[in-house]
Amino acid sequence: MQKRAYFGLYIVIAILALLPLVLPNSFYMDLAIRMAINAVIVLGLNLLIGFAGQISLGHAGFLGIGAYASAVLPTHFGWHPLLAMGAGAAATGLLAALVARPIFKLKGNYLAMATLGLGIILNIALRNEATWTGGPDGMPVPAFGLFGFELSSDKHWYWVVAILLSVSVWASLNLIDSPFGRALRALHGSEVASRVVGVDVVRYKVAIFVLSAVFASLMGSITAHYVGFVTPNLADFFHSIELVTMVVIGGMASVYGSLVGAVLLTALPQALATFEGWETVVFGAILMICMIFLPKGLVPTLAAKFGKGE
């Protein structure tokens, strides 16, 4: 099991290393970068949704905190981008920890409501505080530099996100097989049973929620610097839904499912651009069809079909 899990990691690294050689132009390079960014966020979110069984419909809000920290702090206060990114992640972690305790007393649909509400409040705040955030139009983000070296070309960014993604996959695989990961899976299986064997259920839920929120915030910062511009759409309800959909379509509680989900759903809008005006209809129909016929998601369904399993 352990060996096979790492085998997948090597394949991911190999694909990431070889991909730039086959990508024909900068359009695909850009797509690959955005896929990798989403994949890291989805990995974190899948730990929460898939492994721990807790839903969040407000994760784009955390992404927004990271993105806007990287935009606002360097622009208005002259902070170093790295410091801003750290501050964003710290603020996200703090907020997530603060709301997590009361939120995780809730279950199922009540939890969905609370996280959804949190995300929407964050988004409305970003839209309204125009003096700082540029309001609905968004604001430009200064370039990211470290030790006099500025990340500017797509190539640079590709390697940054490729390394981040590989590390995240490795970390997720390890986390799942650690006592922490086993506790998470236990509380997904049966909360009462895990409480009985001594798992501090609330503490684990809070921890994984904070961790996935910080993941989202950091990648929000990366997105902001990479794109060079942020808008409140980054933090809206629909984006939260997109992220959850990536988790579920790829496969809940599946590390490689997260990657597949992120890749497919990042590419889908590009592919649908040809449908002029019908994109929303087709996108919605695909979501429904996937969930009706593959309710467990692509990777777990296929894995079960070919008798391997992860």
Added chain:
Amino acid sequence: MLAQFLQFLFSGVTVGATYALAALGFTLIYNASNVINFAQGEFIMLGGMLAVFFVQSGLPLPAALVLAILVPAVVGVLIEKLAIEPVKGAETVTLIIITIGASLVIRGLTAVIFGKGTHSLPAFSGDEPIQILGATLMPQSLWVLGVTPIVVVVLWYFFNRTLSGKAMLATSYNRVAAELVGINTNGVLFMSFAMSAALGALGGILVTPITLTSYDAGIMMGLKGFVAAVLGGLGNGLGAVVGGLLVGILESMGAGYLSSAYKDAIPFVLILFILFFMPRGLFGARVTDRV
């Protein structure tokens, strides 16, 4: 002072009544299937848009309104048959994504067919404002405030005095037991989608002369209806009505006295606050986990 307060109260109760109808829609489907139907807001939008379309195409108002309720009901039934019944017992997240997919399809089709513009519907009985203690009340508000209680009473009668209503209640209490005594729970599911789509559409039609409508008007309406349903305690019909009115009034007061820019955030701040202290809403039943 009083005039201003009354003004906020009137607009709050009017929009709150729409939230209440939406929240009742959430409640009906939730009770029959444990599904939170994220497409509920689209029924509200669809009701308003179709009413505009049918009136513009020359139908007399009553016929246009009836059609604008029936078509969404059919859409609701289609969603249930095609997308909800086949995946019964799936995880909450899966069901949420299916209903969100349905809402995208409805919203997208509406944009394709009717365009992305904003539409309005003439008020049912004129635009002559009524003066009450210095505050003005639009006649359309009276329609909203008159129809909503009638709907609530009819629903109460249905659930307490008719066999089909009691079958729906029984299913919401215990699905397996209901099946054992011979209740057709699939039929209940079917009915609940038809009824909740019709309720949403009705709310959308009534409020469109006041708020206008467009293809994307259902998103916020639906989410606030969800807030109202959770506020009252999911599955509780009376709670849904109280929740809807409360959300509407507080939103209107907050917009008037505190900040109109943060108007849309008020219901969500409210629900977070309530859930922190009352994890099952205002009137939610206490449940004990069975192991």
